[in-house]
Amino acid sequence: MDEQEIGEVYGGLVFMEMTVPGLEIPTVTRSMEGNKGEAVVKTIDLLIFDKSAPARLIQHIEVKNFSQNESGDDYKIEFKLDLLKDENAGSVVLVANAAREVKAALPDNPVDTEKQDFLEELVFKTSAGKDGSYKWNVSEPGYTPIPMYGETSVSGITPGMSITGVELIRMLARIDVENKVGSDVFNLQEIYLVNYHTAGFIAPAWNESDGALLKESDEKYPYSRNLDPRIPSAAGKPDATQDAAMKYTYMQEAGSAGPLLAGEIYAYEEPKAGSVAGVCLILKGIYQGTEYYYRVNFTSDKTDPGSGSGVKTGDDVPLYRNHKYIVTVTAAEGIGYTTFDQALRSASVLSNLKTSILIVDMTGIKNIVYDGQYFMGTEGKMVDIPWSVDKLLNHRVSSDYYGDWKAEVIDSMTTGWLKFANGYASEKGTDINSGFKLDLKVVDSPWDGNDYVSGKIVFTAGRLRDTMIVRRVAMADMFARSNIVLSSGKLTFAVTEEDNNTIPANSQGVFCKWGSLFMFAPAGIPYDPVKHIVYYPPETSVGNWGGGLAGWDQVPYAHDNFGFDTPPLAESEKDREKMDTFREYEDEAGFNASEGIGDICRYISSKEGWGEGKWRLPTSHELGLLYDETPTKPQLPAGGDFVNVTADYNLHADNHRDGKSLLNSGLQLGARASGSIVPDRDKKTPPSGTVYLPVSGHRYPNGDGDVVHIGAYGYYWSSAPYDDFTVSYPLLYRKGLEFYDADRSYAFPIRCIRDY
Structure with missing residues (x-):
């Protein structure tokens, strides 16, 4: 996706650095927490392709010695390799946690393998567990680390060069579930994932003719257009039955709302449901003393603000890699279905179980605060805007908290140039993931004594609280x-x-x-x-x-x-x-x-x-x-x-x-x-x-x-x-x-x- 070249010199060795964006957040349920969890890297395969179109494989290396840091906004993985100079190198591919799959995707004589052929064969498959389903193994110890893919373009390989900042993207979607309804009204007991596939491509969407990864500007780029991802032809799809569904137990104490079941349910990419046969959740629980089943489809939590997807609130959405889907039961207003099969066939029927689905793209999340249950990440803690311009500023926030939020300008009487888009010094809403808009006016001077003029904004969502500073700096x-x-x-x-x-x-x-x-x-x-x-x-x-x-x-x-x-x-x-x-x-x-x-x-x-x-x-x-x-x-x-x-x-x-x-x-x-x-x-x-x-x-x-x-x-x-x-x-x-x-x-x- 991105092109790299020489940085610092490391004694003739090629230095490489990869990142796994998104701080690993501890969860309140058992899951892949600790030991870097979702960010862990156990194996690395490096593949170098040439500059031709389609690109052809020059070399494949199994990286044996690498280090991974333990914390931070991005987990970094670093290693050095003794590589020969090669002016024909055009891209470097890094695959984590899929050594067996990489080997299987390559022929016995892999040199000159075309990139699109390799990506088509690079598939991760899940085997059936003891219960007959294909749940991702999150058990400690011995959980299955998530396969990840990263890629960068290069203008040749040179001993001593540095390739840094290669972003690894997890191939799975994560689904978290929370019941906010008291157990005396609705006691959630079991969660089923149905109509799922048992395999997925390790690499994100690519051009099938030459293997080039699709960019957001490409018409077929699915992730910002609500388009269906590609599913491997060899991917299995178990029967839509209760026995074949992935089953998860939900524990809810008497008289209270339930916890967040986080870091347990993972799925390969899935197309939009569109019909009874589409991927969905079936929730089983006790409503006013009687056991019922309810179907929950994956639908959009917001209307497209103009990015081009055209999606509206309530529209079906795919399950995408490296995205988190937080399903929250907000109200139980009536009975469900007495059997699993009846609930499964109710795709087009309005449910008496009211849910909200918050969708969070985990790519590039930084500056994270955490309240013990939810996280909130922002684009930056400080924003610099020239003092001599008016500016409407959109500030992105990502969080897995779904609820009311508010933001206000601190000392607004002395920072009249800093308002929200509504014209006031405060703003509020119902989903912090929509971010907020600021309206900045020209100031008389960039200076406040020896420092730049600045304004401070505090924003809260539930128990989450963070601040940002807007500085008015010199145009220089x-x-x-x-x-x-x-x-x-x-x-x-x-x-x-x-x-x-x-x-x-x-x-x-x-x-x-x-x-x-x-x-x-x-x-x-x-x-x-x-x-x-x-x-x-x-x-x-x-x-x-x-x-x-x-x-x-x-x-x-x-x-x-x-x-x-x-x-x-x-x-x-x-x-x-x-x-x-x-x-x-x-x-x-x-x-x-x-x-x-x-x-x-x-x-x-x-x-x-x-x-x-x-x-x-x-x-x-x-x-x-x-x-x-x-x-x-x-x-x-x-x-x-x-x-x-x-x-x-x-x-x-x-x-x-x-x-x-x-x-x-x-x-x-x-x-x-x-x-x-x-x-x-x-x-x-x-x-x-x-x-x-x-x-x-x-x-x-x-x-x-x-x-x-x-x-x-x-x-x-x-x-x-x-x-x-x-x-x-x-x-x-x-x-x-x-x-x-x-x-x-x-x-x-x-x-x-x-x-x-």
């Missing part, structure tokens, strides 16, 4: 701390001050046309695509384009010659400056890797370990706000002598092809920019509240793709078209900055901004 602090550079095949940039130790802010950067994912070396003439295109997505290739203007024009970019439709331009220049052209491109992915077109910052953001966080091209308006907040304008603090060094760079072009060369000249911008001369230390590591932009030069079409102006002038792409042919950009020169527009086929360096 929203920008990356360097231009995009190339690091052994990986496009990356500095995000933190620590990153500036290895990628200083005055690194020249690699160049690209506007809306292109093809990156050029920032030095070297005459232009030659073989020599000077230093990165392109693995899904594409460099054709026999040749040099000169004709060859330059063959390199894809966001232009109608390459099938790119520019969104309608705003009528006013002011509104055009705010355009984020790629926001809705390719179903909001922002790029199309197979076409080589899109927002290069969003492309990097989609790759684990390339650039931490979510990034995009800045709008022309944001670049203008960066200039406007600089107190020294129109004169800007400058570093260096602004001498053109293009000839020297072209003479030694091979030394500069990765964009990491340090330029002497550039400008400092931002709310804390000061003075007239930028010290050398601030060129490499800018102080908080400032940005340092080197004058990196550019490649231009009228020069047949040649490089000019290195060390003398700087050019940076925005995301805002000026008209149908040109795009707004800032021109940097000695002590000054002005805004112009340039043809999209120029190649400029890129300074990304956080997608806030």
Whole structure:
């Protein structure tokens, strides 16, 4: 799914790090708690595939020595391998807890096995237990660890490289059940899972023609569209009988509501029920002294807010991998059925047993609080928003608590700029998983003394309580701390001050046309695509384009010659400056890797370990706000002598092809920019509240793709078209900055901004 390359060097060994998102929460019933439970990794198989389409297997390794940490927002698994250099490697697949299944999925001579064939055979099957059902083994000791799958793209294997942040996804769905009705009214005794399959694919959805994992932007991606997952053809489906159902005992004390039965019921992915034969629960209990059975279908707990699934509250939903389904009995209003079979056939009949189903996607849950029974996780404890913009902010919260919640702004009298979307300083609702919306207004200054202006929000759901802080920061602090550079095949940039130790802010950067994912070396003439295109997505290739203007024009970019439709331009220049052209491109992915077109910052953001966080091209308006907040304008603090060094760079072009060369000249911008001369230390590591932009030069079409102006002038792409042919950009020169527009086929360096 994501592309990785070299990080730290580990003595020639390849270092690998995987994560299992979602803190393992202790439960009040026996289950796979302790010993890392759902996150435990007992075996690891590593498979390296080449760059072809479909990809073919290069190597399979059974990893013997690895370590797994015991706690944290993400469980991390680390190991090192002695791998040979292989420039043809295109992806690394990691399979946990399924060594036998991996071996069975591969032929005796596995090299050159096509990836889609391997994934089709990579199936985990459950055997019948002593009771005849196919329950997942959660007994301690000896429970069956959950198989997991992770994948990342690479641009070759190099000894000493580091592949980090590969996310492992559990292949099972988890179903928890709670009866909130007192046992004197309804005493829940047994839970049955019916119409289930006995096997599932270990890998998430993939393209059946080439084995590429589906992304959220793909039309057939099931997990955000309420589409049915694929079921292995060899998966069995036991008879829809009480004897064949998975049976679980529920213990409820006299006179009280029942506990949460958690971490016991697991299932393979299942399609939407749709009929009597679909997957469901049958609940058996005593209602007012008589034993009855009730059917519970898996249905949506909310109406789609506009993500594209079209699902409405009450619609049937599939069971998806790595999702938790919390079924809560909220009321018992009448009798059920006297037999199991009668209840099973009642799929379309309104039940007298009222239930709610909370669906939680466990992927990427962090910042977790826990009250002994329920958890709540948020996207982040702190959110930074520029002080000079208005912003409607959606804040995601995930929890397995289903009930009322409330949130309020602390000290709202002193933070009038911070409100909820309802216009007030407080908000409430019935499902915290819907998150909440904030309405932020411009503030007079980002400063509160020496600190940034900030506001605090506290939100509670039941006994769960958490806080978040919204800071109003300088626009400069929203920008990356360097231009995009190339690091052994990986496009990356500095995000933190620590990153500036290895990628200083005055690194020249690699160049690209506007809306292109093809990156050029920032030095070297005459232009030659073989020599000077230093990165392109693995899904594409460099054709026999040749040099000169004709060859330059063959390199894809966001232009109608390459099938790119520019969104309608705003009528006013002011509104055009705010355009984020790629926001809705390719179903909001922002790029199309197979076409080589899109927002290069969003492309990097989609790759684990390339650039931490979510990034995009800045709008022309944001670049203008960066200039406007600089107190020294129109004169800007400058570093260096602004001498053109293009000839020297072209003479030694091979030394500069990765964009990491340090330029002497550039400008400092931002709310804390000061003075007239930028010290050398601030060129490499800018102080908080400032940005340092080197004058990196550019490649231009009228020069047949040649490089000019290195060390003398700087050019940076925005995301805002000026008209149908040109795009707004800032021109940097000695002590000054002005805004112009340039043809999209120029190649400029890129300074990304956080997608806030």
